[in-house]
Amino acid sequence: MSDTSTTPSTTALSPETVLAEMKKNDVSHIVWLPDSETNWLYLLMKAEPSLTLVGVSREGHACSIASGLAAGGAKPMILIQNTGLQESGDSLRGWLLGMNVPVVMMVGYRGWTRHGVTTDTAATYTEPFINAYGLNYYLVENDADAPRISVAFNEAKKTKRPVVVLVGDEFHGFNR
């Protein structure tokens, strides 16, 4: 007997769920650099007519582009990996925090483990980095966590600051 339940998955984050959150929150532009979490999501975003994809070659560029988009009345979302977030420090400071940009930064949490032991320094420094910039963040590991993405959007709008969503599902949902 097949399972026809609509209960959100508690084991994987599906790209369809992430796309639904983008649409629900009226995102107009995705400023992004691919990472190992986002291949399937890329195909869905590309096929979604309400989204414009703006690919960058270095993650710091996403900060200034998102800042300009927001100043011009659009609603960007940044989609990068934690490695790139750490590369983006000065741009994050100047172009997002310094310009009061209400943007959600969806960040692939490379190296994340639930038990807390990791050999990947990309993960080791992720949360200390975010805390150093005084950013708030939410961890999303599966479909049941997805409403936190909307929480992040609402918080960004209310505080006029970037808010981070850490995606802790590498090698599962997005890569199937």
Add this chain to the structure above:
Amino acid sequence: MMRIAEALQAFRPHRGDAIVVPGRGGKFWVELTNEPNLDVPLGDPAMGGHAGFALGLALAQLNRKIVLFDSEGDILMSLGMLTTIAEQAPANFYHFLLDNEVYATTGGQPVPNAKNVKYDRLALAAGYPRAQAFDRLDDFDRALPEIMGRPGPVFVALKVYPEIENAPIGSRRRWNTRSRTQVVADLQGRLGIAG
């Protein structure tokens, strides 16, 4: 070579109702502008980002020309941005470069390979459909009607004299009387969009 203020003065009659991001030319442009609420003089939020910011504006305001006066130090810090702009290819994007060959705000040290970089060729190689370079003001002045009269994106490299600042940053004259937040709020008010 030309002075930055002369280049901006030559551009001014061609501005129309374009949004102008004056970049490091901001301190000169605020003295020349006739539409301050369509200007986005931000100073230097973070080096290397003016092109990205202007691209974002261009993508958000597709029916209005966006004019950027970038610098070679900023461009060199974000060369990959040229490929992103070329891929997006906003027809309303006019990308001018003020190339003084030095880091003027830190005392005039040369940028890497200052004398030999052909920025217009970099832009073309990155995929811009049009790019030009000028080191004479009269040539630039003559070309401006066509530059601004055709769709973008276009890249225009201008050789300008270095106007070097040596005073400590804290003691320099503050040319921008508006905060960055106020600049964006004024722009959004002028454009009739909610901030």
